[in-house]
Amino acid sequence: MTKPDDQANQNDEDTKDLVLRNDDGEMKGPDEKMESVNYKNYSLCKRLKVDHPFRRRFIHTVWLFWAFVGLGWMVGLMGPSFPDLRLIVNQELDTASWLFTIFSIGYLIGSFFGGILYDRFNKLLLIAFSTLIMAVTTGVLPWCKWFPLMMVVRFISGIGAGGLDTGGNADLVSLWDEEGRPYMQALHFCFGFGGIISPLVTEPFLAQKECLDVDRNRTGILSDHTLPGIINESVAMTTDATKISTSTCEEVYGETYIHYSYLISFFILLSSSMPFFIMYLKMVCRNKTRHMAADKSEIPRPDKLPFKLKVVFLILLFGFMMTYCAVEDTFAGFLATFCINYLGWSKGTSSFATSTYWASFSFGRFSGIFLIKVFKPVQLLWVYCLALMSAFVGLLIVALTFTTELVWMFIALAGFSMSIIFPCIFTWTEESILKVTGKISSMFLIAASGGLMLNPLLLGYLMDNFSPIWFVYLLLIQSVVCFSLFLTVFILVRKYINFTSLPKPLDIEIVISEQEMVPLSEKKEE
Template identity: 35%
Template sequence: MTMHDQNDSASKQEFNSNETTKTVIEYGRNGKVQNKNEENLTFKHQMLHTICICISIFTLGWRNALIGPTLPDLRIILDENLATTSWIFTAKSLGGLLGAICGGFAYDRFNKIVVFVVTIIVMGVSAALTPWCYHLAAMLVVHGFHGICAAALETAATADMALVWKQKAGPYMQAVQFAFSAGAIVSPLVAEPFLADSISFPANFEPLVSNTSTLAPPYLKTTGNLKAVTESQSEQINGNTSVTVYGETLIYIPYGATSLLCLLSAGFYVVIYCVYGSVYNTLNNVPDCEISSNRNRYFLSKKVKYIFTMLLASAMLLYVVSEHSFIGFLMTFLVSERKWSKAMGSVASSVFWITFSVGRLVGIVVIKFISMSSMIFIFSVIYTSGSVLFLLAVIFDQVILEWVSIGVIGFGMFVLFSLVFSWLSKNVRTLTGKMASIFFIFMSVGNMGVPILIGYLMDKVSQMWFIYSNICLSFAMFANFIFALVSFNLMKRVHKRSEKANVMLKVEGGV
């Protein structure tokens, strides 16, 4: 080859290289490969979308935590006993069942941004209507709609973080969970100033009640008319020793604030969409180069996998029921049985949610050094110990221990939910969307009946059933976890021994 031919060849190679570079850049603009500026824009779009999700879940945590502290005031609005009012939790759980089924379907089949916006708006409307539902049927309907929206939003948000961030979704999942806790912490504190004041009179005391006002003691702060509880209701609440008079409830203000937060959250989605377009179209520019080729190989048989799945689903049912029942009836128990003020009860609810969040943060750090099985055991012990400590604190009338035990229960609870799903995915079977839906449906069905039973026992037998039921649920959950962990470890040892025996047989056969 002559020098001239070599120069021509080099020129062609350079030309082809330039054309290739040009094609790559243009190809990137068409949504396949991205340059640096497009990469930064994509990341910015992802972050803004994640912020929208966090705001939505913050609002969801706010709304969920509002039910417990305002439950006594919802009873005033409905003029019903605790056993009847407890149907609110069942309506919410039934809605959650429908939301878990429909939410994933809507997210997969329809425009995802529209699904988020519509779900949040409906949740805001149901929140705004809640304080104005004076009939039980209407109250159950709005809480049913809230359950549908809450389950659908939580399902869509979880799937969305996995879709938007792919293999990098871990920290953003944690951020979303923390946003839920943050909303749950703030909500009881915001609601406290607007709860109805109350005072108890001797059973033979007859306050002067007219059509427009009630003569109340001067030290009872009121903002309007007072409402006297009938003697039959007083028997159920205070053992026929007193009559309780309530001031006007203003919980339409915190519920209205919840509705406003929902509208703002939906507005953020619309603004981001109008400015940047759909984040899901932008994701076409993200190279999915981190797909792992390693897959877990589970040694359990199909039948044993089914048994372990049902066992862990039962444990999760006990966990969810205990969590919802504890925070749902905590305010009622502290006000009715322990004679705490509603302000103290609201602070106690916030203490629970604060330690709930701290437990999550601690779990994220500790899990790097301790196995998931050990983590499940440790936090189950913490939760069960907190339940027993709460019983002892109430029996011996130790207020400080009551505060401590509420915090311990919250600290031990939150990590368990995510740990069980992670343990199942690592050791038993792949956690698909279908499998997650089955778990949520199972938990929703179980959560529909137990709160009614607890409310009935508290109302008709003793308020102490709030603690008794929590202890029973915590011990049952603990026993369930221990049985699953021990059984799995035994099977794992047997499997390893059989593998070693097979290896030895192959070696001997080869020799």
């Protein structure tokens, strides 16, 4: 049995002096008075200089931003390059469309397993391998001339995208907590930014449509990139008023160079995976793990929920996320079809309408970086969900009255209204409902992919068998359902969730110095 005196001496030997840093980052000695430093009031530049945990989290976040630029780049690349991929595998439209469906299935599986691995596996390796999978599959995709092989590559690419989306969102919430509001908005702006830039880079490498004059054995190159397949038609050419001669013109696509655009995408995605591998190797070499998570005790936290109530919240949030993502993805995908088939617009004007949506959507996400610093996530959800319903009500009215001049305004309003709802759901859940773990993040993204897979099938059936105006009808109904689910969750939060405020800790960095660590027992002897 250990004697009390020996136990006391052992405790003294185990107790070390702590060395603190002052405002300028200099070491404080053991005899100096410990002071609380509120780094949050510093400017960004000064805080990066003196607040070392903040600097590590900030650098980590910058690499997450770059990874999401790559994710948006890969997603945005598929749309304009899809006709050329069809040419490579020589498939019809209905068959080649499975490239989108198989990607969504892979994304669903990646989100599911990404959420499980995030809580059990090293987070840096999860993000690094997910991004590396995306890089490799993107680089080899245009070289797959056998359609089943291309399907397999797209499926694996979806798994990587789902893993990155799940791990990246959960990691950012863990890193910043309350301070993460603007960073979450910036993360999703980076995704949109990659999606905007990628088609612009891809366009010069797309195959041009050529008109092959069979009789004269010559070709005339047309500048139309929009037709998705090979079209054969006969063109009558009049030589004079009384004599007509005909020549056969075969319209075909020329050689595609999208291998180069996919190669550029490969290097972008590869560059976004390397920093996470490097951070992991540094951590292994130091043989220690630095605490990167934000302090959770500075703000009131929701109490732990009973199991049944937690299940109710998860079901409602799942439905909220799935309904919203169904509206967002369907609006962007079917807007041009609605404008052509119902409003009678040309393909060029309809494409510009889609560009208007993406421009307002990206502007909304950029402005959300600053709005989230002033308003709480729940306040923004109130405003933007109501604005979304108003946009579809207005779009329905102007569509039924064919007031086409106002269609542009409501398209832009819809894009702006949908811009920050997705990231606000993450931050609102973390701050007011329950902790966003990898599993919760995975659940949100599974809901998002579920809405993406189901809603196009339903809307396509309604528009094809009834009327194109069902585009607005369905999205208006779903926006009302989306707001109703949000309102239900909001009421339940107010009624059942209590918040606990913990004592605010000292906002300083504590550093253990081996040179100045002296056991208390030795000090007493001196």
